[in-house]
Amino acid sequence: MSTSSETRTSTGRAPADPAASAASAASAASVNEPAPVRGTRLTLRAATLGRPDSTALADVDLDVSPGEILTVVGSSGCGKSTLLRTLAGLLPALAGAVEQDGLRIEGPAATRALVFQEDALLPWLTLRANVELPLAIKGVPRTERRRQAQSWLDRVGLADRSGQLPHRVSGGQRQRAQLARALAPRPRAVLMDEPFGALDAQTRAGMQDLLVEVLHGTGATVVFVTHDVDEALFLGDRVALLGSGRLTAVCEVPRPRDRAAHDDPARAALRREVLTSLST
Amino acid sequence: MRGRTGAARYALRAASLTTALVAWQLLTSLDVDLWLRFSQFPTVADVARAFGERLGGDDYWTDLTDSLTRILTGFLLAAVLGIATGVAVARSRLAEDLLGPLLEVLRPIPAIALVPVAILLFPSNEQGIVFITCAAAFFPVLVSTRHAVRALTPVWEEAVRTMGGGRGRILATVVLPGALPGIFGGLSVGIGVSWICVISAEMISGQYGVGYRTWQDYTVVDYPGVFVGMVTIGILGWLTSTAVELLGRRLTRWLPRTSYVPGARARTPGRAAPAGPAPTAVRPEEARDEHLV
Numbered sequence: 001m002s003t004s005s006e007t008r009t010s011t012g013r014a015p016a017d018p019a020a021s022a023a024s025a026a027s028a029a030s031v032n033e034p035a036p037v038r039g040t041r042l043t044l045r046a047a048t049l050g051r052p053d054s055t056a057l058a059d060v061d062l063d064v065s066p067g068e069i070l071t072v073v074g075s076s077g078c079g080k081s082t083l084l085r086t087l088a089g090l091l092p093a094l095a096g097a098v099e100q101d102g103l104r105i106e107g108p109a110a111t112r113a114l115v116f117q118e119d120a121l122l123p124w125l126t127l128r129a130n131v132e133l134p135l136a137i138k139g140v141p142r143t144e145r146r147r148q149a150q151s152w153l154d155r156v157g158l159a160d161r162s163g164q165l166p167h168r169v170s171g172g173q174r175q176r177a178q179l180a181r182a183l184a185p186r187p188r189a190v191l192m193d194e195p196f197g198a199l200d201a202q203t204r205a206g207m208q209d210l211l212v213e214v215l216h217g218t219g220a221t222v223v224f225v226t227h228d229v230d231e232a233l234f235l236g237d238r239v240a241l242l243g244s245g246r247l248t249a250v251c252e253v254p255r256p257r258d259r260a261a262h263d264d265p266a267r268a269a270l271r272r273e274v275l276t277s278l279s280t
Numbered sequence: 281m282r283g284r285t286g287a288a289r290y291a292l293r294a295a296s297l298t299t300a301l302v303a304w305q306l307l308t309s310l311d312v313d314l315w316l317r318f319s320q321f322p323t324v325a326d327v328a329r330a331f332g333e334r335l336g337g338d339d340y341w342t343d344l345t346d347s348l349t350r351i352l353t354g355f356l357l358a359a360v361l362g363i364a365t366g367v368a369v370a371r372s373r374l375a376e377d378l379l380g381p382l383l384e385v386l387r388p389i390p391a392i393a394l395v396p397v398a399i400l401l402f403p404s405n406e407q408g409i410v411f412i413t414c415a416a417a418f419f420p421v422l423v424s425t426r427h428a429v430r431a432l433t434p435v436w437e438e439a440v441r442t443m444g445g446g447r448g449r450i451l452a453t454v455v456l457p458g459a460l461p462g463i464f465g466g467l468s469v470g471i472g473v474s475w476i477c478v479i480s481a482e483m484i485s486g487q488y489g490v491g492y493r494t495w496q497d498y499t500v501v502d503y504p505g506v507f508v509g510m511v512t513i514g515i516l517g518w519l520t521s522t523a524v525e526l527l528g529r530r531l532t533r534w535l536p537r538t539s540y541v542p543g544a545r546a547r548t549p550g551r552a553a554p555a556g557p558a559p560t561a562v563r564p565e566e567a568r569d570e571h572l573v
Binding site for chain 2: 089090107108110112113114116119122123133134138165185
Protein backbone atom coordinates (compact mmCIF):
# COMPACT_ATOMS: atom_id res chain seq x y z
CA MET A 1 0.00 0.00 0.00
CA SER A 2 2.74 2.36 0.93
CA THR A 3 4.61 1.75 -2.32
CA SER A 4 2.03 3.60 -4.35
CA SER A 5 1.98 6.49 -1.93
CA GLU A 6 5.72 6.76 -1.94
CA THR A 7 5.84 6.92 -5.71
CA ARG A 8 3.85 10.08 -5.74
CA THR A 9 5.91 11.63 -2.95
CA SER A 10 9.14 10.73 -4.68
CA THR A 11 8.01 12.22 -7.96
CA GLY A 12 8.01 15.45 -6.01
CA ARG A 13 5.47 18.16 -5.91
CA ALA A 14 7.66 20.44 -7.94
CA PRO A 15 6.38 20.54 -11.49
CA ALA A 16 8.64 23.52 -12.20
CA ASP A 17 11.61 21.19 -11.87
CA PRO A 18 12.26 19.84 -15.41
CA ALA A 19 13.92 16.69 -14.10
CA ALA A 20 10.83 15.77 -12.09
CA SER A 21 8.48 16.32 -14.99
CA ALA A 22 10.74 14.29 -17.26
CA ALA A 23 10.63 11.48 -14.72
CA SER A 24 6.88 11.57 -14.59
CA ALA A 25 6.73 11.69 -18.39
CA ALA A 26 8.81 8.55 -18.53
CA SER A 27 6.53 6.74 -16.09
CA ALA A 28 3.45 7.89 -18.00
CA ALA A 29 4.95 6.54 -21.22
CA SER A 30 4.57 3.04 -19.80
CA VAL A 31 0.86 3.26 -20.64
CA ASN A 32 1.50 4.93 -24.01
CA GLU A 33 0.05 8.25 -22.95
CA PRO A 34 1.27 11.56 -24.29
CA ALA A 35 3.42 13.80 -22.09
CA PRO A 36 1.60 14.92 -18.93
CA VAL A 37 0.12 18.36 -18.68
CA ARG A 38 1.24 20.53 -15.83
CA GLY A 39 -1.03 21.45 -13.00
CA THR A 40 -2.83 24.71 -12.69
CA ARG A 41 -3.05 27.37 -10.01
CA LEU A 42 -6.45 27.94 -8.48
CA THR A 43 -6.98 31.13 -6.49
CA LEU A 44 -9.82 32.53 -4.44
CA ARG A 45 -9.45 36.10 -3.17
CA ALA A 46 -11.92 37.58 -0.67
CA ALA A 47 -14.51 35.34 -2.26
CA THR A 48 -18.08 34.93 -1.07
CA LEU A 49 -19.62 31.70 -2.28
CA GLY A 50 -23.07 30.22 -2.36
CA ARG A 51 -26.42 30.80 -3.99
CA PRO A 52 -27.77 34.35 -4.16
CA ASP A 53 -30.38 33.61 -1.47
CA SER A 54 -28.02 31.79 0.88
CA THR A 55 -24.33 32.47 1.36
CA ALA A 56 -22.38 29.32 2.21
CA LEU A 57 -18.86 30.69 2.63
CA ALA A 58 -17.68 34.24 3.16
CA ASP A 59 -14.32 35.91 2.75
CA VAL A 60 -12.36 32.95 1.42
CA ASP A 61 -8.69 33.44 0.56
CA LEU A 62 -7.12 30.30 -0.82
CA ASP A 63 -4.30 29.60 -3.18
CA VAL A 64 -3.85 26.09 -4.56
CA SER A 65 -0.47 25.75 -6.21
CA PRO A 66 0.08 23.80 -9.42
CA GLY A 67 0.37 20.06 -8.86
CA GLU A 68 -0.64 20.25 -5.23
CA ILE A 69 -3.21 18.00 -3.57
CA LEU A 70 -5.34 20.12 -1.29
CA THR A 71 -7.90 18.35 0.83
CA VAL A 72 -10.85 20.24 2.26
CA VAL A 73 -12.51 19.03 5.45
CA GLY A 74 -15.52 20.27 7.32
CA SER A 75 -18.76 18.95 8.73
CA SER A 76 -21.67 18.45 6.36
CA GLY A 77 -23.36 21.60 5.19
CA CYS A 78 -20.29 23.77 5.81
CA GLY A 79 -19.93 24.70 2.16
CA LYS A 80 -17.36 22.17 0.96
CA SER A 81 -19.38 21.29 -2.10
CA THR A 82 -20.09 24.95 -2.77
CA LEU A 83 -16.37 25.67 -2.81
CA LEU A 84 -15.80 22.85 -5.27
CA ARG A 85 -18.69 23.75 -7.54
CA THR A 86 -17.45 27.34 -7.63
CA LEU A 87 -13.99 26.17 -8.66
CA ALA A 88 -15.58 23.93 -11.30
CA GLY A 89 -17.39 26.97 -12.67
CA LEU A 90 -20.87 25.59 -12.06
CA LEU A 91 -21.61 28.29 -9.51
CA PRO A 92 -20.53 31.92 -9.95
CA ALA A 93 -18.90 33.59 -6.93
CA LEU A 94 -21.16 36.13 -5.22
CA ALA A 95 -18.22 38.44 -4.52
CA GLY A 96 -14.44 38.44 -4.79
CA ALA A 97 -12.25 36.73 -7.34
CA VAL A 98 -12.04 33.08 -8.40
CA GLU A 99 -9.20 32.50 -10.82
CA GLN A 100 -7.37 29.80 -12.69
CA ASP A 101 -3.77 30.82 -13.45
CA GLY A 102 -4.77 34.41 -12.90
CA LEU A 103 -7.74 34.27 -15.28
CA ARG A 104 -11.26 34.65 -13.97
CA ILE A 105 -13.27 31.39 -14.00
CA GLU A 106 -16.37 32.17 -16.06
CA GLY A 107 -17.93 28.74 -16.36
CA PRO A 108 -17.21 25.03 -16.54
CA ALA A 109 -14.24 24.00 -18.63
CA ALA A 110 -12.68 20.71 -19.62
CA THR A 111 -9.40 21.71 -17.95
CA ARG A 112 -11.09 21.35 -14.56
CA ALA A 113 -12.63 17.91 -14.16
CA LEU A 114 -15.19 17.28 -11.44
CA VAL A 115 -15.67 13.91 -9.73
CA PHE A 116 -19.01 13.56 -7.97
CA GLN A 117 -19.92 11.61 -4.88
CA GLU A 118 -21.95 9.02 -6.74
CA ASP A 119 -24.08 8.12 -9.72
CA ALA A 120 -22.72 10.75 -12.04
CA LEU A 121 -22.00 8.21 -14.75
CA LEU A 122 -24.60 8.32 -17.50
CA PRO A 123 -26.60 5.14 -16.81
CA TRP A 124 -27.43 4.49 -20.47
CA LEU A 125 -23.79 4.36 -21.51
CA THR A 126 -21.38 1.51 -20.86
CA LEU A 127 -18.40 2.27 -18.65
CA ARG A 128 -16.21 2.60 -21.74
CA ALA A 129 -18.66 4.96 -23.45
CA ASN A 130 -18.77 7.03 -20.27
CA VAL A 131 -14.98 7.37 -20.26
CA GLU A 132 -15.00 8.12 -23.99
CA LEU A 133 -17.49 10.95 -23.57
CA PRO A 134 -15.10 13.72 -22.42
CA LEU A 135 -12.66 12.62 -25.11
CA ALA A 136 -15.42 12.89 -27.71
CA ILE A 137 -16.24 16.39 -26.45
CA LYS A 138 -12.55 17.23 -26.79
CA GLY A 139 -12.70 16.06 -30.39
CA VAL A 140 -10.47 12.99 -30.10
CA PRO A 141 -11.08 10.69 -33.13
CA ARG A 142 -13.15 7.56 -32.48
CA THR A 143 -10.46 4.86 -32.61
CA GLU A 144 -8.06 6.93 -30.55
CA ARG A 145 -10.61 7.71 -27.87
CA ARG A 146 -11.61 4.06 -27.68
CA ARG A 147 -7.96 3.16 -27.12
CA GLN A 148 -7.43 5.85 -24.49
CA ALA A 149 -10.66 4.99 -22.67
CA GLN A 150 -9.72 1.32 -22.56
CA SER A 151 -6.25 2.16 -21.30
CA TRP A 152 -7.71 4.29 -18.49
CA LEU A 153 -10.18 1.58 -17.57
CA ASP A 154 -7.27 -0.87 -17.44
CA ARG A 155 -5.42 1.49 -15.13
CA VAL A 156 -8.29 1.66 -12.66
CA GLY A 157 -8.72 -2.12 -12.80
CA LEU A 158 -11.89 -2.26 -14.87
CA ALA A 159 -10.42 -3.87 -17.99
CA ASP A 160 -13.00 -6.65 -18.07
CA ARG A 161 -15.92 -4.44 -17.07
CA SER A 162 -15.70 -1.86 -19.82
CA GLY A 163 -18.75 -3.15 -21.68
CA GLN A 164 -21.00 -3.11 -18.61
CA LEU A 165 -23.67 -0.58 -17.82
CA PRO A 166 -23.08 1.39 -14.60
CA HIS A 167 -25.92 -0.25 -12.65
CA ARG A 168 -24.43 -3.66 -13.39
CA VAL A 169 -21.25 -2.94 -11.41
CA SER A 170 -20.63 -2.12 -7.75
CA GLY A 171 -20.49 1.34 -6.23
CA GLY A 172 -16.70 1.12 -5.93
CA GLN A 173 -16.37 0.13 -9.57
CA ARG A 174 -18.60 3.02 -10.58
CA GLN A 175 -16.31 5.42 -8.73
CA ARG A 176 -13.28 3.91 -10.43
CA ALA A 177 -14.96 4.49 -13.76
CA GLN A 178 -15.73 8.07 -12.75
CA LEU A 179 -12.08 8.55 -11.86
CA ALA A 180 -11.06 7.21 -15.27
CA ARG A 181 -13.61 9.50 -16.93
CA ALA A 182 -12.26 12.53 -15.08
CA LEU A 183 -8.60 11.79 -15.81
CA ALA A 184 -8.92 10.56 -19.41
CA PRO A 185 -9.08 14.01 -21.02
CA ARG A 186 -5.90 15.00 -19.07
CA PRO A 187 -7.39 17.86 -17.07
CA ARG A 188 -5.07 20.32 -15.36
CA ALA A 189 -7.13 20.26 -12.20
CA VAL A 190 -9.26 17.50 -10.71
CA LEU A 191 -11.96 18.56 -8.28
CA MET A 192 -13.31 15.72 -6.19
CA ASP A 193 -16.50 16.00 -4.16
CA GLU A 194 -16.42 13.27 -1.50
CA PRO A 195 -15.78 10.71 -4.23
CA PHE A 196 -15.45 7.82 -1.77
CA GLY A 197 -18.08 9.04 0.69
CA ALA A 198 -20.58 6.31 -0.13
CA LEU A 199 -18.09 3.44 0.01
CA ASP A 200 -17.36 1.08 2.88
CA ALA A 201 -14.11 1.56 4.81
CA GLN A 202 -12.17 -1.21 3.10
CA THR A 203 -13.14 -0.23 -0.45
CA ARG A 204 -12.37 3.32 0.51
CA ALA A 205 -8.78 2.67 1.55
CA GLY A 206 -8.26 0.76 -1.69
CA MET A 207 -9.69 3.66 -3.67
CA GLN A 208 -7.40 6.15 -1.92
CA ASP A 209 -4.38 4.08 -2.91
CA LEU A 210 -5.70 3.78 -6.44
CA LEU A 211 -6.22 7.54 -6.61
CA VAL A 212 -2.66 8.22 -5.53
CA GLU A 213 -1.45 5.70 -8.06
CA VAL A 214 -3.39 7.05 -11.05
CA LEU A 215 -2.68 10.68 -10.17
CA HIS A 216 0.97 9.81 -10.25
CA GLY A 217 2.55 11.38 -13.29
CA THR A 218 -0.47 13.43 -14.29
CA GLY A 219 0.84 16.52 -12.52
CA ALA A 220 -2.73 17.68 -12.07
CA THR A 221 -3.75 19.98 -9.23
CA VAL A 222 -6.26 18.24 -7.00
CA VAL A 223 -8.84 19.70 -4.67
CA PHE A 224 -10.34 16.85 -2.71
CA VAL A 225 -13.34 17.43 -0.47
CA THR A 226 -14.12 14.96 2.30
CA HIS A 227 -15.65 14.82 5.74
CA ASP A 228 -13.20 12.10 6.77
CA VAL A 229 -10.23 13.63 8.60
CA ASP A 230 -8.01 10.57 8.13
CA GLU A 231 -8.67 10.56 4.41
CA ALA A 232 -7.85 14.26 4.26
CA LEU A 233 -4.57 13.80 6.13
CA PHE A 234 -3.54 10.78 4.08
CA LEU A 235 -4.13 12.36 0.66
CA GLY A 236 -3.42 16.04 1.12
CA ASP A 237 -0.21 18.01 0.85
CA ARG A 238 -2.23 20.58 2.73
CA VAL A 239 -5.55 20.43 4.52
CA ALA A 240 -8.04 23.30 4.42
CA LEU A 241 -10.52 23.46 7.29
CA LEU A 242 -13.98 24.88 6.82
CA GLY A 243 -16.26 25.80 9.68
CA SER A 244 -19.17 28.15 10.38
CA GLY A 245 -19.13 29.68 6.91
CA ARG A 246 -15.39 30.50 6.83
CA LEU A 247 -12.11 29.00 5.83
CA THR A 248 -10.64 28.62 9.30
CA ALA A 249 -7.16 27.26 8.59
CA VAL A 250 -4.88 25.71 5.99
CA CYS A 251 -2.28 23.30 7.42
CA GLU A 252 0.73 21.59 5.85
CA VAL A 253 0.51 17.82 6.27
CA PRO A 254 3.67 16.03 7.37
CA ARG A 255 4.49 12.96 5.21
CA PRO A 256 1.42 12.98 2.96
CA ARG A 257 0.32 9.75 1.22
CA ASP A 258 2.36 7.60 3.53
CA ARG A 259 0.28 4.99 5.35
CA ALA A 260 3.08 4.50 7.89
CA ALA A 261 2.92 8.17 8.87
CA HIS A 262 -0.23 7.46 10.83
CA ASP A 263 1.85 7.11 14.01
CA ASP A 264 4.04 10.11 13.27
CA PRO A 265 3.73 12.45 16.30
CA ALA A 266 3.50 15.51 14.05
CA ARG A 267 0.67 13.88 12.08
CA ALA A 268 -1.10 12.82 15.28
CA ALA A 269 -0.85 16.38 16.61
CA LEU A 270 -2.29 17.78 13.38
CA ARG A 271 -5.08 15.21 13.46
CA ARG A 272 -6.01 16.30 17.00
CA GLU A 273 -5.89 19.93 15.99
CA VAL A 274 -8.15 19.35 12.97
CA LEU A 275 -10.65 17.34 15.01
CA THR A 276 -10.78 20.03 17.69
CA SER A 277 -11.30 22.78 15.16
CA LEU A 278 -14.09 20.79 13.47
CA SER A 279 -15.94 20.16 16.69
CA THR A 280 -16.02 23.83 17.69
CA MET B 281 -37.42 -23.70 -17.86
CA ARG B 282 -37.72 -20.19 -19.21
CA GLY B 283 -39.45 -21.59 -22.31
CA ARG B 284 -41.94 -23.48 -20.22
CA THR B 285 -42.97 -20.53 -18.09
CA GLY B 286 -43.17 -18.50 -21.30
CA ALA B 287 -45.35 -21.12 -22.98
CA ALA B 288 -47.55 -21.39 -19.91
CA ARG B 289 -48.09 -17.68 -19.89
CA TYR B 290 -48.99 -17.63 -23.59
CA ALA B 291 -51.40 -20.52 -23.04
CA LEU B 292 -53.06 -18.52 -20.28
CA ARG B 293 -53.39 -15.50 -22.53
CA ALA B 294 -54.87 -17.59 -25.33
CA ALA B 295 -57.28 -19.22 -22.87
CA SER B 296 -58.48 -15.81 -21.74
CA LEU B 297 -59.30 -14.76 -25.31
CA THR B 298 -60.88 -18.12 -26.14
CA THR B 299 -63.14 -18.00 -23.08
CA ALA B 300 -64.41 -14.58 -24.09
CA LEU B 301 -65.14 -15.84 -27.63
CA VAL B 302 -66.90 -18.99 -26.38
CA ALA B 303 -69.03 -16.92 -24.00
CA TRP B 304 -69.95 -14.58 -26.84
CA GLN B 305 -70.84 -17.50 -29.13
CA LEU B 306 -73.02 -19.17 -26.48
CA LEU B 307 -74.83 -15.98 -25.45
CA THR B 308 -75.65 -15.07 -29.05
CA SER B 309 -76.43 -18.49 -30.52
CA LEU B 310 -78.77 -19.30 -27.60
CA ASP B 311 -80.42 -15.87 -28.03
CA VAL B 312 -80.02 -15.13 -24.33
CA ASP B 313 -82.35 -12.31 -23.31
CA LEU B 314 -81.77 -11.47 -19.66
CA TRP B 315 -82.16 -7.67 -19.48
CA LEU B 316 -79.06 -7.50 -21.75
CA ARG B 317 -80.42 -8.67 -25.10
CA PHE B 318 -78.17 -10.88 -27.20
CA SER B 319 -80.85 -11.96 -29.67
CA GLN B 320 -79.98 -9.25 -32.22
CA PHE B 321 -76.27 -9.74 -31.69
CA PRO B 322 -74.29 -11.51 -34.44
CA THR B 323 -72.65 -14.75 -33.34
CA VAL B 324 -68.91 -15.38 -33.47
CA ALA B 325 -69.54 -17.62 -36.45
CA ASP B 326 -71.42 -14.84 -38.29
CA VAL B 327 -68.62 -12.40 -37.63
CA ALA B 328 -65.97 -14.92 -38.65
CA ARG B 329 -67.82 -15.61 -41.91
CA ALA B 330 -68.14 -11.88 -42.63
CA PHE B 331 -64.48 -11.44 -41.75
CA GLY B 332 -63.49 -14.19 -44.19
CA GLU B 333 -65.49 -12.54 -46.98
CA ARG B 334 -63.97 -9.13 -46.24
CA LEU B 335 -60.44 -10.52 -46.25
CA GLY B 336 -61.06 -11.79 -49.79
CA GLY B 337 -62.16 -8.36 -51.05
CA ASP B 338 -60.04 -5.35 -52.03
CA ASP B 339 -61.94 -2.79 -49.93
CA TYR B 340 -60.84 -4.29 -46.64
CA TRP B 341 -57.18 -3.90 -47.44
CA THR B 342 -57.67 -0.40 -48.81
CA ASP B 343 -59.43 0.53 -45.57
CA LEU B 344 -56.64 -1.02 -43.56
CA THR B 345 -53.79 0.73 -45.36
CA ASP B 346 -55.68 4.03 -45.36
CA SER B 347 -56.24 3.93 -41.61
CA LEU B 348 -52.69 2.82 -40.93
CA THR B 349 -51.23 5.53 -43.15
CA ARG B 350 -53.31 8.15 -41.36
CA ILE B 351 -52.47 7.01 -37.89
CA LEU B 352 -48.77 6.49 -38.54
CA THR B 353 -48.40 9.89 -40.19
CA GLY B 354 -50.33 11.63 -37.44
CA PHE B 355 -48.61 9.75 -34.66
CA LEU B 356 -45.08 10.26 -35.97
CA LEU B 357 -45.74 13.98 -36.45
CA ALA B 358 -47.12 14.13 -32.92
CA ALA B 359 -44.09 12.27 -31.55
CA VAL B 360 -41.60 14.61 -33.19
CA LEU B 361 -43.54 17.79 -32.37
CA GLY B 362 -44.44 16.63 -28.86
CA ILE B 363 -40.88 15.68 -27.92
CA ALA B 364 -39.43 18.86 -29.43
CA THR B 365 -41.98 21.12 -27.74
CA GLY B 366 -41.75 19.23 -24.45
CA VAL B 367 -37.97 19.56 -24.34
CA ALA B 368 -38.15 23.25 -25.33
CA VAL B 369 -40.74 24.09 -22.69
CA ALA B 370 -38.86 22.19 -19.99
CA ARG B 371 -35.43 23.58 -20.85
CA SER B 372 -36.07 27.18 -21.88
CA ARG B 373 -37.83 29.80 -19.86
CA LEU B 374 -38.58 31.77 -23.03
CA ALA B 375 -40.26 28.77 -24.66
CA GLU B 376 -42.18 28.13 -21.47
CA ASP B 377 -43.49 31.69 -21.34
CA LEU B 378 -44.30 31.82 -25.05
CA LEU B 379 -45.86 28.39 -25.50
CA GLY B 380 -46.97 27.43 -22.01
CA PRO B 381 -50.24 29.39 -21.76
CA LEU B 382 -51.24 28.56 -25.32
CA LEU B 383 -50.67 24.86 -24.81
CA GLU B 384 -52.54 24.84 -21.52
CA VAL B 385 -55.59 26.43 -23.15
CA LEU B 386 -55.52 24.03 -26.09
CA ARG B 387 -54.86 20.90 -24.05
CA PRO B 388 -58.35 20.40 -22.53
CA ILE B 389 -60.05 20.52 -25.96
CA PRO B 390 -60.75 16.94 -27.06
CA ALA B 391 -59.02 16.28 -30.37
CA ILE B 392 -62.26 15.06 -31.90
CA ALA B 393 -63.85 18.44 -31.15
CA LEU B 394 -61.31 19.85 -33.61
CA VAL B 395 -63.23 18.35 -36.54
CA PRO B 396 -64.79 21.72 -37.48
CA VAL B 397 -61.37 23.34 -37.26
CA ALA B 398 -59.89 20.64 -39.44
CA ILE B 399 -62.65 21.04 -42.03
CA LEU B 400 -62.13 24.81 -42.14
CA LEU B 401 -58.34 24.68 -42.20
CA PHE B 402 -57.39 21.84 -44.49
CA PRO B 403 -58.15 21.54 -48.18
CA SER B 404 -58.71 17.78 -47.99
CA ASN B 405 -60.37 15.43 -45.50
CA GLU B 406 -57.26 13.30 -45.52
CA GLN B 407 -55.11 16.07 -44.06
CA GLY B 408 -57.87 16.92 -41.58
CA ILE B 409 -57.89 13.36 -40.23
CA VAL B 410 -54.11 13.32 -39.89
CA PHE B 411 -54.31 16.66 -38.10
CA ILE B 412 -56.83 15.35 -35.58
CA THR B 413 -54.82 12.18 -35.00
CA CYS B 414 -51.71 14.24 -34.49
CA ALA B 415 -53.45 16.64 -32.10
CA ALA B 416 -54.70 13.69 -30.06
CA ALA B 417 -51.26 12.13 -29.55
CA PHE B 418 -49.40 15.44 -29.26
CA PHE B 419 -50.47 16.36 -25.75
CA PRO B 420 -49.70 13.10 -23.95
CA VAL B 421 -46.27 13.09 -25.59
CA LEU B 422 -45.67 16.75 -24.76
CA VAL B 423 -46.71 16.45 -21.13
CA SER B 424 -44.73 13.29 -20.44
CA THR B 425 -41.65 14.69 -22.18
CA ARG B 426 -41.85 17.89 -20.17
CA HIS B 427 -42.09 15.98 -16.90
CA ALA B 428 -39.36 13.52 -17.82
CA VAL B 429 -36.95 16.31 -18.79
CA ARG B 430 -37.64 18.25 -15.60
CA ALA B 431 -37.11 15.14 -13.50
CA LEU B 432 -33.62 14.45 -14.87
CA THR B 433 -30.89 14.10 -12.25
CA PRO B 434 -28.99 17.43 -12.38
CA VAL B 435 -25.67 15.69 -11.77
CA TRP B 436 -25.70 14.15 -15.29
CA GLU B 437 -25.93 17.54 -16.90
CA GLU B 438 -23.32 19.04 -14.59
CA ALA B 439 -20.98 16.17 -15.40
CA VAL B 440 -21.21 16.88 -19.12
CA ARG B 441 -20.88 20.63 -18.55
CA THR B 442 -17.68 20.19 -16.55
CA MET B 443 -16.32 18.12 -19.46
CA GLY B 444 -16.77 21.22 -21.57
CA GLY B 445 -19.93 19.98 -23.33
CA GLY B 446 -22.27 22.61 -24.77
CA ARG B 447 -26.06 22.78 -25.17
CA GLY B 448 -26.21 20.46 -28.16
CA ARG B 449 -24.03 17.88 -26.47
CA ILE B 450 -26.13 18.00 -23.30
CA LEU B 451 -29.31 17.62 -25.33
CA ALA B 452 -28.01 14.64 -27.27
CA THR B 453 -26.15 12.79 -24.52
CA VAL B 454 -28.15 13.65 -21.41
CA VAL B 455 -31.60 15.11 -21.98
CA LEU B 456 -32.95 12.88 -24.74
CA PRO B 457 -31.63 9.52 -23.53
CA GLY B 458 -32.43 10.35 -19.92
CA ALA B 459 -35.98 11.41 -20.68
CA LEU B 460 -36.65 8.46 -22.98
CA PRO B 461 -38.34 6.20 -20.41
CA GLY B 462 -40.81 8.98 -19.59
CA ILE B 463 -41.27 9.92 -23.23
CA PHE B 464 -42.24 6.36 -24.04
CA GLY B 465 -44.92 6.52 -21.38
CA GLY B 466 -46.41 9.41 -23.34
CA LEU B 467 -46.00 7.63 -26.67
CA SER B 468 -47.87 4.58 -25.35
CA VAL B 469 -50.76 6.71 -24.21
CA GLY B 470 -50.53 8.72 -27.44
CA ILE B 471 -50.88 5.77 -29.79
CA GLY B 472 -54.02 4.66 -27.93
CA VAL B 473 -55.62 8.10 -28.12
CA SER B 474 -54.61 8.33 -31.77
CA TRP B 475 -56.65 5.24 -32.62
CA ILE B 476 -59.71 6.60 -30.89
CA CYS B 477 -59.42 9.82 -32.85
CA VAL B 478 -58.54 8.38 -36.24
CA ILE B 479 -61.55 6.04 -36.07
CA SER B 480 -63.90 8.79 -34.90
CA ALA B 481 -62.62 11.20 -37.52
CA GLU B 482 -63.06 8.58 -40.23
CA MET B 483 -66.62 7.96 -39.08
CA ILE B 484 -67.36 11.66 -39.44
CA SER B 485 -65.51 12.64 -42.55
CA GLY B 486 -63.54 9.79 -44.08
CA GLN B 487 -63.62 8.07 -47.40
CA TYR B 488 -62.30 4.57 -46.90
CA GLY B 489 -60.70 3.64 -43.62
CA VAL B 490 -61.71 1.15 -40.95
CA GLY B 491 -63.78 3.72 -39.06
CA TYR B 492 -65.59 4.84 -42.20
CA ARG B 493 -66.38 1.21 -43.16
CA THR B 494 -67.64 0.37 -39.68
CA TRP B 495 -70.01 3.32 -39.71
CA GLN B 496 -71.15 2.46 -43.27
CA ASP B 497 -71.99 -1.07 -42.16
CA TYR B 498 -73.95 0.27 -39.23
CA THR B 499 -76.05 2.57 -41.47
CA VAL B 500 -76.94 -0.35 -43.75
CA VAL B 501 -77.70 -2.60 -40.74
CA ASP B 502 -74.84 -5.02 -41.48
CA TYR B 503 -74.06 -5.93 -37.86
CA PRO B 504 -71.51 -8.68 -38.57
CA GLY B 505 -69.70 -6.09 -40.71
CA VAL B 506 -69.70 -3.65 -37.78
CA PHE B 507 -68.07 -6.33 -35.63
CA VAL B 508 -65.49 -7.09 -38.30
CA GLY B 509 -64.58 -3.41 -38.15
CA MET B 510 -64.36 -3.46 -34.37
CA VAL B 511 -62.22 -6.58 -34.31
CA THR B 512 -59.94 -5.03 -36.92
CA ILE B 513 -59.55 -1.86 -34.85
CA GLY B 514 -58.81 -3.97 -31.77
CA ILE B 515 -56.11 -5.98 -33.48
CA LEU B 516 -54.49 -2.97 -35.18
CA GLY B 517 -54.52 -1.03 -31.93
CA TRP B 518 -52.96 -3.92 -30.09
CA LEU B 519 -50.26 -4.38 -32.73
CA THR B 520 -49.31 -0.72 -32.86
CA SER B 521 -49.19 -0.25 -29.10
CA THR B 522 -47.13 -3.43 -28.78
CA ALA B 523 -44.75 -2.05 -31.39
CA VAL B 524 -44.38 1.18 -29.40
CA GLU B 525 -43.89 -0.82 -26.20
CA LEU B 526 -41.23 -3.08 -27.72
CA LEU B 527 -39.37 -0.15 -29.24
CA GLY B 528 -39.47 1.55 -25.86
CA ARG B 529 -38.02 -1.47 -24.11
CA ARG B 530 -35.33 -1.80 -26.70
CA LEU B 531 -34.26 1.81 -26.41
CA THR B 532 -34.34 1.86 -22.61
CA ARG B 533 -32.58 -1.44 -21.97
CA TRP B 534 -30.14 0.41 -19.73
CA LEU B 535 -32.85 0.84 -17.09
CA PRO B 536 -32.29 -1.34 -14.03
CA ARG B 537 -35.49 -3.40 -14.13
CA THR B 538 -36.33 -5.33 -10.99
CA SER B 539 -39.50 -6.79 -12.44
CA TYR B 540 -37.71 -7.85 -15.57
CA VAL B 541 -35.01 -10.07 -14.09
CA PRO B 542 -34.67 -13.20 -16.24
CA GLY B 543 -35.98 -16.23 -14.38
CA ALA B 544 -37.76 -14.10 -11.78
CA ARG B 545 -40.75 -16.43 -11.84
CA ALA B 546 -38.68 -19.57 -11.41
CA ARG B 547 -38.90 -19.43 -7.62
CA THR B 548 -41.54 -22.12 -7.10
CA PRO B 549 -39.50 -25.17 -6.06
CA GLY B 550 -41.79 -27.60 -7.92
CA ARG B 551 -40.90 -26.00 -11.21
CA ALA B 552 -37.27 -25.31 -10.52
CA ALA B 553 -36.42 -28.85 -9.44
CA PRO B 554 -36.68 -30.72 -12.78
CA ALA B 555 -34.99 -27.91 -14.66
CA GLY B 556 -31.53 -28.99 -13.49
CA PRO B 557 -28.70 -26.59 -14.20
CA ALA B 558 -30.89 -23.89 -15.68
CA PRO B 559 -31.18 -21.72 -12.52
CA THR B 560 -27.43 -21.62 -12.06
CA ALA B 561 -27.13 -20.47 -15.64
CA VAL B 562 -29.39 -17.55 -14.84
CA ARG B 563 -27.76 -16.65 -11.54
CA PRO B 564 -24.55 -14.91 -12.64
CA GLU B 565 -26.61 -12.21 -14.36
CA GLU B 566 -28.44 -11.43 -11.14
CA ALA B 567 -25.42 -11.82 -8.91
CA ARG B 568 -23.58 -9.20 -10.90
CA ASP B 569 -25.73 -6.50 -9.32
CA GLU B 570 -24.28 -7.29 -5.94
CA HIS B 571 -20.67 -7.51 -7.03
CA LEU B 572 -18.05 -6.13 -4.70
CA VAL B 573 -14.96 -4.32 -5.81
